[in-house]
Amino acid sequence: MTMLLVLGEYRVIGTEPDGDTITFLPTDPLAFGRLKDAPVEVKNGVARARLDGIDALETHYDRTGPRMRQPAEFGDKAAQELLTFLGFGNVQRIGQRVVSADPPQSPGWLLTQGGDAFKRCVALLGTGTPPGADGTELQVDVPLLRTTANHHLLKTGLVYPGFYGKLPRELREELAAVTRQAREAGLGLWPLDATTTPAGAFVTGMASLTEVVILPKLFRRLVDHFNLVEQSLTGFPAYLAGKEDTVEVLSTRTKQLSLAPLVQITDGSVVRMTAQPEDTVFAEN
Structure with a gap:
């Protein structure tokens, strides 16, 4: 199955990124318009990117009541690991909101099949040289998956897997394998x-x-x-x-x-x- 490649930059100032969600500004403002069957909401030029295949500990869950969080150690570590992977350093927060970072934005790319029920862009996140031209449809294989933040976070054991039906079987099996490896090695959250x-x-x-x-x-x-x-x-x-x-x-x-x-x-x-x-x-x- 192919995914849409979208180039742009990650932004964190004034947002509350956690271990599986971050703000993304596409280079082409109309990039997500190609995703007709699973739309992605874009506000003020930016979209919320939800990492496909993972589920990080909640740092500020408030869908049905006051904010709640899971144990801070691993929720915060996953959030920091994601920002570090995406190129951010010296991240300062007040509460969960980022007030400064070096740099304040970081170039990157994502691969997506569309949005979720909340119109967040469900995606594989990458940095560095893009694997193709902006707006192209790519066949995503395991070697490409291994370059993404999604794979990295599961490999460190700082997040759980969270699989949904659209994730191709080959990619899901790779993510399941690194999950088991992290658990067996006692990495990250798995000992607890x-x-x-x-x-x-x-x-x-x-x-x-x-x-x-x-x-x-x-x-x-x-x-x-x-x-x-x-x-x-x-x-x-x-x-x-x-x-x-x-x-x-x-x-x-x-x-x-x-x-x-x-x-x-x-x-x-x-x-x-x-x-x-x-x-x-x-x-x-």
Whole structure:
């Protein structure tokens, strides 16, 4: 499958980049207009780029209530690693907002098949010499994938994989492989990950979520449940069952209509998933 190559520059001043989202200014203001089936929103000339195939710990999640974050150590490290990879140094923040960086913008390119439900550009991010001309359609192979920030972040173990159906199988399998390598080597967040461990994550309410390292998608669902339903896990399975999270477990070739069948709750306060993150592929909403 081909992806659209878009040249431009990454910008951080006045924004809140995290480990999987950053602002991108395309050289051609009409570049994303070619993506008719999955549009990308461009405001004041810039788009939000969401890194394909990864899911970084949340640093400022507030979709259903006050801002919440996962353990700061790995959320902040992933954000810093992404900015360093993209060419930014001496990044200074007030809260999550970047107030200065050297340089304030950095040239780069991205490869995309379109936007997500929030019209963010879902993309592979790169720097240095572009792999082609601006606005061309490229066949993306594993060697090209290995030059991207997406691959780098998973290789360091600072982020989780987050696979959706449009990501080509060959690329997904490469990202899954580097995820397993990072886990087996004990890199980054993996020594503290509780997503699928037998002990699971001890969750007693909203405040406890800031202390456990779990898959960000599961974190977001827990936060939304606590904000919208109740401060206990009693109704969490029913809440999950009502969400549109169509997911395939690759190893068993089974499809579920929600995360509910993949999440176990024991003793009223222990949550764990039964499938590894790299073994799941979600349908685009």
